[in-house]
Amino acid sequence: MTYKKSSIFSGKQKVDCRNLCLYFNFKNEKADSILKLIKLIEINLIQNFKDDFVFDIQFNEEDITTKLLHKKIKSSGDILSRNISLIYDAILKSDIISNRSEYRRFITNNIFMENWVLEEPEFEYDLDNIDSIKNYIESNIDDENISYIGEPIPQDIGLNFNCQYVKQQSDNTDFGYCGSLSFNISGYLLDYKFDDFTNCLKEFVKNCSEVIKSLCANIFISEKNLKTEYFNLFEMEDTNQNQINYKEDYKDYINPERYGYLSGVEGINFISKELFSKIDKKLLQDESFEVEECKNGVFININKDLDMVNIHDKYKIRDVLNSVLIKGYCEHDLIHFMQFLGKVPIYIDEIILVESLDETIRQDIYNKYFVITKNQEVGDLKLDSEKFRLHKFNHA
Numbered sequence: 001m002t003y004k005k006s007s008i009f010s011g012k013q014k015v016d017c018r019n020l021c022l023y024f025n026f027k028n029e030k031a032d033s034i035l036k037l038i039k040l041i042e043i044n045l046i047q048n049f050k051d052d053f054v055f056d057i058q059f060n061e062e063d064i065t066t067k068l069l070h071k072k073i074k075s076s077g078d079i080l081s082r083n084i085s086l087i088y089d090a091i092l093k094s095d096i097i098s099n100r101s102e103y104r105r106f107i108t109n110n111i112f113m114e115n116w117v118l119e120e121p122e123f124e125y126d127l128d129n130i131d132s133i134k135n136y137i138e139s140n141i142d143d144e145n146i147s148y149i150g151e152p153i154p155q156d157i158g159l160n161f162n163c164q165y166v167k168q169q170s171d172n173t174d175f176g177y178c179g180s181l182s183f184n185i186s187g188y189l190l191d192y193k194f195d196d197f198t199n200c201l202k203e204f205v206k207n208c209s210e211v212i213k214s215l216c217a218n219i220f221i222s223e224k225n226l227k228t229e230y231f232n233l234f235e236m237e238d239t240n241q242n243q244i245n246y247k248e249d250y251k252d253y254i255n256p257e258r259y260g261y262l263s264g265v266e267g268i269n270f271i272s273k274e275l276f277s278k279i280d281k282k283l284l285q286d287e288s289f290e291v292e293e294c295k296n297g298v299f300i301n302i303n304k305d306l307d308m309v310n311i312h313d314k315y316k317i318r319d320v321l322n323s324v325l326i327k328g329y330c331e332h333d334l335i336h337f338m339q340f341l342g343k344v345p346i347y348i349d350e351i352i353l354v355e356s357l358d359e360t361i362r363q364d365i366y367n368k369y370f371v372i373t374k375n376q377e378v379g380d381l382k383l384d385s386e387k388f389r390l391h392k393f394n395h396a
Contacts, residue, residue, distance in 0.1 A: 001196070003052060006092050007152035007188035008112040017150045017223040018187040018307070020194050022201050024208065024217035024270070025180040027166075027260035031080045034163060034177045036211040038073055041086065044204045045159055045183055053090040053157060054103045060085050065100075082165040084179070090157040092189060107154050116151070127334065130391055133353060133369060136338070138393065143342040144310040148223045156186045178259040187221070194221065194307055198268070202299070205270050209296045213272060214259075216324075220266035221307050222343070233264075233346055233373045234328045261326045265318045265345060267309035268301045270294075275324040283320045288313065314345040329374045329381065337371040350376055353391040354383070 007015045029037075046055070050066045057064050059072060060081060069086075089103075097103050106112060125136035163179030183201075190197055201219050209215045262271055276298045284291055284300070292299040300321065302313045318325075332340075340346070352372040369391075372381055383390065 003189050004191045008154050014149045015152050016148050018148045018221050019184040022183040022219050025259045026212045026214045027178040028176040033211045055090045057088040084163040086161040088159050089155045092156050112154050140341040142311050146342050156189045159183045206294050216262045217270040218266040219268035234326050262324050267306040270299050272297045278323050311342050318345040327375045332371040334369050348393050355389040358387040
């Protein structure tokens with residue numbers, strides 16, 4: 001495949017930061033299946049790029065080369081670690097970057113950002129005014145005019161694979177390996193010609209579903225890398241607590257109840273046949289959808305090019321797939337949440353604005369308000385009324 005140069009060499013200008021992304025998760029899989037999956041990852045998402053890209057790889061927190069990774073996978077046999085982590089960044093080889101040490105030096109010293117003047121963010125809402133915040137959310141929740149222009153990031157490809165063995169809790173409880181994979185490749189690098197590579201990712205998902213029967217996957221375009229934005233809206237557990245916990249430690253954790261469901265809805269969605277049996281097939285008769293059955297699962301896609309999928313398409317497919325989506329709560333910084341608007345199909349009654357009343361929590365204006373999102377099916381949130389005030393939308 002022919003690649004355009006990296007966006008970090010585009011000069012001191014903002015670029016279209018869209019990435020082509022894949023996210024998938026699975027649960028209750030056997031060791032042999034995980035070994036086969038890792039080999040598929042190595043062949044499709046590493047070996048296919050090793051001639052053209054410089055990799056910075058960690059396997060189980062050990063810095064390794066692509067050659068050493070192959071040896072580790074080949075020698076794994078039937079012995080598999082209870083916790084598996086494979087992370088890498090990669091960048092297209094150039095006269096400036098031809099090996100890992102040059103890449104690391106480039107990133108560490110921020111050479112690619114030399115002489116950049118970073119702009120202070122300008123908000124179209126008042127961070128200190130609840131009515132202004134509400135009005136902005138209502139006006140932009142389904143706005144399809146999204147801008148992907150921003151500063152380039154020093155990464156052309158990224159991957160994050162995590163897997164953990166979950167022990168059996170009782171005789172009636174499934175157990176095994178649960179995990180997830182995120183992958184992204186720069187649209188700038190592909191010259192925004194997404195179709196060919198989208199088909200490669202679809203074929204990879206099909207191959208993975210041959211060995212991972214519980215696989216759920218999304219293929220999508222986003223300026224964020226590694227994880228579908230929708231996933232961040234409902235990724236926490238059901239919460240019935242007196243106050244929000246501000247967790248400093250966001251290390252990967254495994255909740256087997258969360259895995260094995262679709263994380264969100266995107267232009268291309270893959271679900272297992274078990275999940276396909278739980279959705280209303282009548283809704284799929286809409287010509288907006290394309291259904292493609294595979295051996296162990298089903299693709300349910302928006303019937304248009306991936307880069308043309310908009311928020312209205314996502315609302316349609318959410319209604320179809322809602323029964324097999326992860327359910328839960330999530331807490332968001334207000335500014336961070338505003339970046340989701342127009343990109344994820346969230347309904348207004350799934351958004352709760354929370355006002356901090358306790359001065360120890362509200363350290364500055366940025367912490368005065370934050371957002372809790374929850375699925376419609378999840379129960380009401382109960383917070384300590386002396387520390388927090390909930391603001392819902394009038395027509396919710």
